[in-house]
Structure formats: structure tokens, C-alpha cells
Amino acid sequence: MNQLRITRQTLLDGTLRARQREYARDHPDMRWRTDAEMAELFEQIMAEHPAGHDLWVFGYGSLIWNPAFDYEESCCALLHGWHRRFCLKLYIGRGTPETPGLMLALDKGGACRGVAFRIAAAKIQQELGLLWQREMYGGAYNARWVKLTVGDKRIQAITFVINPRHPRYIKELTTEETAALIDSGRGDLGTCREYFDNTVAHLRELGVNDAALARIAASLPST
Template sequence: MSQLRITRETLLDGTMRARQREYAKTHPDMRWRSDAEMAELFEKILVDHPAGQDLWVFGYGSLIWNPAFDYEESSCALLRGWHRRFCLKMHIGRGTPETPGLMLALDKGGACRGVAFRIEAEKIRQELGLVWQREMYGGAYNARWVGLEAAGRRLRAVTFVINPTHPRYIRELSVEQTAALIATGHGDLGSCREYFDNTVAHLQGLGVKDAALMRIAASLPSA
């Protein structure tokens, strides 16, 4: 497959959704979510959101450095009860069956610092819809409401946590095993190393030093 980038344009024009359908034909473990299933899950999230109010989305991985949706405000935020972990094996996107990679997800326990993005009320359906298309298509993530602490404020946000029943969810992986997959994983969205380096660099730019990511970085070969 040709190289692809996740951008606002490739989400809006259907390029990403078409590629996701191509993935589904050869990767049955994606647990492909149809348009109807995606829409049903979307409405289940929004039914708990007050009409006319802005909505926050919490990003902890590539959303931090490549949100690809419009937002009015962003803020460094702390999520308690979930931690960032490379726990999803990738055979698509930033991996293939021959060069599998890893992707971050939120797993239960601990805490995580990331970025909260505020979407204006009148733009929620379109902008959250773009994030939805990106995160929810393959069944690896579940959307849920969480509480955040951000600059002295308490926020309620939508985020995407690991689906522990997904066949590519990895419960245990050593630092060395994680680093090895990140070092070699590569697919049509690029390399896992690029994903890792961008995430670490942007977290550091926010003043966030993730100890787990630093342990992995120490085990990676020099770029």
C-alpha cells in the first residue's frame, strides 16, 4: 500500500475510511465496525453530553502532535485511573504482519498526563466525528467519559481506552520487547519509531516526562 498520512483532509474526504476498509478485508482481527455501529457508539457518547456545551477530548499519543481536527483551546491535563502504555500490537498503519509495531492506549491503573482539547458546541458532530473515524474503526479502542485536572480546573472529557477483549491487546510486554517492536515496526502510516519520538518530544515540550517512555527510550538503538 502507498504511504498515507492522517490529516484533516484525509479524514474528511474519505481517504482514511477507504484505507480502513482495505485493512478489514485482510485483517479480520480488526473487528471492523460498520458505519452503523460507529454511528450507534457515537450517539451513546453524545447522549451524556449537555446540548449547547463545548466538549473536551483527551489525547495521550498521536492526538497530541497530530490532532487533525479543529479545536478552540488545548491544555496539559492529568487523568487519574488510567496510564499510557504500548499495549496494542499493530499489523496495520504503523506495522504489518511481517514488521509488526505497537501503539499506545490507555490501560487501567495509575495516571497519565496528556492534552485536553476543547471543541466548540456547534462543531462537535463534525470534529469529534473525525476523531471517531480515526480511533474507533477497528474495535481496539473504546470511547468513554473521564475526569481530568487541567490548570486548576476539573474537566469532563471523551477519551479512547484499550478494549481488553481485542485479540491484539498485549497484557504483558517487557521494556526490551517493547523497544524491539518500536524499533522495527513500519507500515503505510510510517514507522513506530517516528510515532514514539514525536510523542516523547511533544510531551517533553509540555514539561511532561513519562518514566515508562523514558525506560523504553533507553532501550532503543540510536536513531
């Protein structure tokens, strides 16, 4: 299996997009968004953003440690009404049908600490476009505007939440079942364990202790 990395370059040069198209061809039972659907969703979200203003994006998983887009600043932020959860089953990327894995998404309820990134107004079309290609093509995530708390300020940001109608969304999963899928998941983007460990380590650097992730870590075999 050829190793693939999500980087700014693989997003810009179409490498990731080509692999996404391969996934769509090889998994006809999965729901993929067309280019027209992607463009329409982009226009809908941007219709709520005032022209000429910078744009904030909220990251809660791999965007924290691998944003792969240009931004002007980043800061720790708190989101109410959504929580970070391993609720998306993977058969591609960091999983295969033989070695399925799990990916994080934002699910309704609770709260989540993550990182807010500010994209300059002049760069929104390209930089948010790169994120769009990365997050939206498979149909598992929906983009939405949310309110973040940053220090004593409130800011509006775009984030990517789970699509509860997606066939790979898992509503209920025990800690042990979650850990087993994270331990087994591996594909052409790497392993789910790598994804999990990177997320936990970078949250720790931010001073964020996610209790749910700590319970999963306690159930994972030591490396």
C-alpha cells in the same frame, strides 16, 4: 507501499476511511466495527453530553502532535485512573504482519498527563466525527468519559482507552520487548519509531517526563 498520512483532509475526503475498508477486506480475521455500530456508539457517548455545550477531548499520544481536528483551545491535563502504555500490537498502519509494531493506549491504573482539547459546541458533530473515524473503526479503542484535572479545575472529557477484549491487546510486555516492536514496526502510515519519538518530544515540550517512555527510549537503538 503507498505512504498515507492522517490529516484533516484525508479524514474529510474519505482517503483514510477507504484504507480502513481495505484493511478490513484484507484482514478478515480482525474485528472491525460496522458503520451502524460506529453510529450507535457515537449516539451513546453523546447522550451524556449536554446539548449546546463545548466538548473536551483528552489526547495522550499522536493526538498531542497530530490532532487533525478543529479545536478552540488546548491545555495540559492530568488524568487519574489510567496510564499511557504501548499495549496494542499493530499489523496495519505503523505495522504489518512481517514488520509488526506497537501503539499507545490508555490502560487501567496509575495516571497520565496529556493534552485536553476543547471543541466548540457547533462543531462537535463534525470534529468528533473525524476523531471517531480515526480511533474507533478498528475496535481496539473504546470511547469513555473521564474527569481531568486542569490547573485547579476539574473538567469532563472524552478519551479513547484500550479495549481489553481486542485480540491485539497485550497485557504484559517487558521494556525490551516493547522497544523491539517499536523499532521493527513500519507500515503505510510510517514507522513506530517516528510515532514514539514524536510523542516523547512533544511531551517534553509540555514539561512531561513519562518514566515508562524513558525506559523504552533507553532500550531503543540510537538513530
